[in-house]
Amino acid sequence: MTQIAEVIVDVPTMQTNTPYSYEIPPALVDQIQPGMRVVVPFGKGSRKVQGFVWQVDATAQPDPDVTLKAIDNVMDPAPIVNAELLQLADWLARTTYAFTITCLQTMLPNALKAKYQKWVSPTDQLPDDRRTSLFGDQKELLWDDSLPAETVKQLLLLNRQHLIKIRYEVSSKSQVKKVMMVKPAMSAEELHVAKNSLRKSAVKQIKLVDYLMTHRHEIRQTELERAITISSSTLKTGEANGWLSRQAVEVYRDPFQTAVVKTKPLQLNPDQTKAVTAICAATNQEKAETFLLEGVTGSGKTEVYLQAIANALSRGKQALMLVPEISLTPQIVGRVRGRFGQQVAVLHSGLSSGERFDEWRRIQRGEARVVVGARSAVFAPLTDLGVIVVDEEHESSYKQDDNPRYHARDVALWRARYHHCPVVLGSATPSLESRARAEKNVYTRLLLPNRVNNQQLPQVTIVDMTEELRHHKESSFSSVLLRALKERLERGEQSLLMLNRRGFSSFVMCRDCGFVLQCPNCDISLTLHMDTKTMKCHYCGHEEPIPHVCPNCHGRHIRYYGTGTQKVEQELTELLPDARVIRMDVDTTRRKGAHERLLKQFGDHQADILLGTQMIAKGLDFPDVTLVGVLNADTALGLPDFRASERTFQLLTQVSGRAGRAEKTGEVFIQTYNPDHYAIQLAKTQNYERFFGREMQLRHRGNYPPYYFAVKIMASDVDERKAAEAMVKIVRQLKQVLSPQAITLGPTPGAIARVNKRYYYQLVIKYKHEPKLDSALFKILSQAQKQSRSGLQIAIDRNPMSFM
């Protein structure tokens, strides 16, 4: 009886988002297992695509109306997606409205994605003149986008006449790095004999034989060549003569540049001990308990994580620690590696695709038992988890903003249930969702109320900028902040200056007519960049020269407005000419490693002031920083989003925590135009509990999460009318299935109505219990697929991070 494999094919569409049945050829019967990649024929002709074996079924009842095709090839000797991750992919696809294939690909390193190539070759029937004009003396021709249109036309015609053959090649992008190793293949005595038969002039060969006689272990070919200055041809001769053997050995690319300094567990304070004990108990009892670990900056959360991980390891289990990308600094990685050494694998965006793949394989093979990484590391192929840590659990970067729109925290909770292990959600300012669950005892709350060594909380001053504006000329710096900065310079202490968000600043406006330079593709003003002397669009990347004359009224009074980091830097050098300033924003950290380099410079006291965007608020530990200034606390508050206050509070609390460590008390200045706003007032005293209470009231009153679930539906099209029409149709359709309790907001144009020449419309639905919503949304997606040819795109975001 023929066996049947259910295969998820690499064709990301709604219609193909289901397993397809294939016959397993007899030769592959005992090889094919779920989770392996295979090559299958798909569609008409001989087109081949990659697929994932979803299920192998010996007793499947195939649809008698379709004749099954057979699997072409197996791409892996063993499954690369285990049973757990297959199940997870299925769950992800169902909960995020994404294709199963997209979910599978998201879980795996990019190196395992399929690479497709199409090759054409002439048949015997192809006339010789056509053959030479197309193929020259080549046997095969690569058919890709680089082929001229004329050639493509010809090839299509010839294919219709069956005069050429098309071969589809599916391969893995992955490249296992190999190095050539050399080792002696003869005994020292035999080599001695060989040496005597050599001519005196064969200097290099004699050198090689001498080396082989005295060094009996395996060595890298490149190392050997360098050590005794011989070339590879000498080695080849040596191999031919049987002196040595060469072998290509698989190696891992080592992403760690720095050496590890071994560290010991630190002494815990009573609160930490309580937390560690609780987490360890859950690990030991194999209980999928979720802990919410609340502790301000400097309260020693990391040490709790490390000891919980150590316990899991001591039980023979593995551990996963998620950290927001932005905080995944060498400092934090070093701390984990210092404790657990070679067992640690790190996954973050700074790795090359090869390095990432190698780290992934180390995990897959069980060589790495602790994984530290950003969002996508939540899919690390660990098979026996003892604890999962999600640090800074409130961070919005845990949510992926394209398909699959998953939240790493949710995936972590899923995996914990699967592995029967605890999850530790750590934060100084938990998300309202998590804190609310702790309130209802769904999560176990663990508190670290004190800073280690009882450090003082910083002194926070709120500076009313409207007041400042009345007394002084327009400046990014209030007089109090400026005075404080000068003091630090005199005392040789360091300061952090944070500018809230990059985009809302530094635009160009004409003083005469009020014209603001806009992006031609998006509905947003262009931002001034002094370094490149251009105007840039932060959404589509459009770039154009800085105008000196107003394009609208041709007046010459065109001026810069707002504050960007560059402008502040300039202002700073004017106000404090002696200060050494490091600017850190998306522009200065774009290059690989730039982020770390700047931080190291600052840590080494090569600068007095670190000026930057949000990225300076996270995961930095600089003991000599005694002043933190927030230049514009409320840019986020002005946004029409239900999470605006939460974000502002979190950011201010976090950045304030950067001031003053050890014996030096820190000072914080928060400049704002909304000095009485509760998010700002409560950040001043770092009173999370009061903020939580206040914000929950507002969320309750406004029917917002966590009291309501939400789903956001976005439609976009180059034709504005089509996007709007689609949205209207969707609303009408949804209203038929929704109960009267559901609340719909919109449809409205997107916060930025046009991005990259596409118009955006969106709709948010708030609901508590809508059993028919899910299937209605899937129906909308499959209907939209039919229109996708015309350019209409529909995206669904469940539990969106914002309603904008």
Added chain:
DNA sequence: AGCACGCCGACT
């Protein structure tokens, strides 16, 4: 996605 089929306009 990508391939084939199928139905209308400008050419030998």
Added chain:
DNA sequence: GTCGGCGTGCTC
């Protein structure tokens, strides 16, 4: 009368 334009439907 045909070539080939791209709208539509389907892929085990």
